[in-house]
Amino acid sequence: MAESERVTAAVLIIGDEILSGRTQDTNLNFIAKYLATFGIDLAEARVVGDLKAEIIAALNALRTRYDYVITTGGIGPTHDDITADCVAEAFGVPLYEHPEIISMMVARWQGELNPARRRMARVPQGASLVRNPVQGPPGFQIGNVFVLAGVPMVMRGMMDDVGPRMRPGAVVISRTIRVDGAGESAMAAPLESVAKAHPNLSLGSYPFFGPDGFGSNLVVRGRDEAEVAATVDELIGVLDGVGARSITREG
C-alpha cells in the first residue's frame, strides 16, 4: 500500500471525569470502529483533564501530526467546559457567537438565552458546524479538527456528520482465527514467521482464558483482501503443529 493511501486520525478525550475514574470512556472504541469503516487509521489517543494548557498542547501535537483529530467533551455550558476556548487559542482565532446556533436556541428555548446557553453558541472564527441530531447545540470543525460532545449518545449522532467530511482511506480487512487449547508461547514462532513474510499486514495475537480453557484469537489485518485471505490460509497451515484442540475461522 502506498503511504498516500493511509489516512490517519487521533482522538483527544477531554475531561476530568475520565481521569478521576468517575466515567468509563466508551467514545474511543466507538470512534475507532467508525473510522475503520472509512478506512481511516486511528493512530493515537490521548486523555487530558479540563486544563487549558494541557488541552492546547495535546491538540497542537496531534493536529500537526495526523490527518484528522476528533475531540470529545468539554462543550457544555458550565465553567469547566473550555474546549471551544482552547481550540480557538490553538488555531489563533477568536470565538464568536454563531448566528445559526443562536437561532436554533431561540427557536427551542423561546428566547430564554442566559449566558450559559450563549456560551454553547461560541465557535472559533472559520469553523463550520457539525450537526447534532440528538440533543443540544452542534459541534464544529475547524481545519482538520472536529469538536464533538462528550455524552456518548450525542457524540455518536455527531459522527454521522464527521465521517463523510473525511478523505477515506483504503479500508482495512480484518480476519480472526480462533485457536483453542494452545498457548501463545507455542504459536509465537509460526506467527512471527508469517508476520515477517507479510510486512504489509498486521498480525496480532489476543489470548483469552475462558471457562473452556485458554487459547488465542489471531487477527490478520491489511488492505489487500487477497493477501489477507492467503495469509489466513498460510497461518492455519503453519499452526498445524502447535497441538491446538481446534482452529476456527471466525470471519
Next chain:
Amino acid sequence: MAESERVTAAVLIIGDEILSGRTQDTNLNFIAKYLATFGIDLAEARVVGDLKAEIIAALNALRTRYDYVITTGGIGPTHDDITADCVAEAFGVPLYEHPEIISMMVARWQGELNPARRRMARVPQGASLVRNPVQGPPGFQIGNVFVLAGVPMVMRGMMDDVGPRMRPGAVVISRTIRVDGAGESAMAAPLESVAKAHPNLSLGSYPFFGPDGFGSNLVVRGRDEAEVAATVDELIGVLDGVGARSITREG
C-alpha cells in the same frame, strides 16, 4: 494544598487492538480508581499502537513529566509484544533474562522453555519484578515506570504490587449532588460562582438524560474534607433558585 502533596501519574496503553476498536479498554478506568485510593492524580493517558518509535516517544514524554507511569499491554510472548524492548531502549539499558522468571517458568512448565517463553523472561537491567498473582510472568518496575500486562484480570492483580510502591498523596474527597429536572444551563452561573470562590476544589457538572427526564450530577472534589463538605452545603444553597424538581446528596 501544597503542590508537593500532589502526586501525579500517567497511563500508557499499548496495543493496536485498542486503536482498531477490536477491544474496549477498561484498564484506564480501573487504574484511575485504584490510584485515587492512594491520593495519586491520574493526570494524563495515552494510547499508542505496537510501534517501537511511538511507544518510546510517549514513554519518555510521560515519565519525565509525571511522578509515575503505568504501562499496560505488549508483554506477551508474540512478535508484536515489544513493550520490554521499548522500555529498555527508553532507559538506555539492555534487556536480560531474569533468573527468577526463568526459575518460575521452569518450575511451571517443567523445563519446556521455548524461545517465546524466554522472551517473556526479559526485563531491562535495573528493573525489579512486579508480582503477578493471576497468570503468566511478572511485570516489572524500572525507575518511575511500572510495566503491566494488558489482560485486565492480570493487570488488576499486578496493581496490588504497584500501589504500595508509590508515594501516596493526600486522598481526594469526592461528593456528588444529584439535581433532577434542571438543566446545566440554569445551574452554570451559581456553579461557577461557587467554583471561583474555591480555587482549591474541582467542581464538575455531568449531565444525564434518563427515563425520568434530564438533570446533572454536580461533583465537588478536593483534598480538604471540611472545605468539600462546606462547599456542598454552599452549592445546595445557591441552587435553590434554579427550579430543580429535586436536589439530592448522593454521598
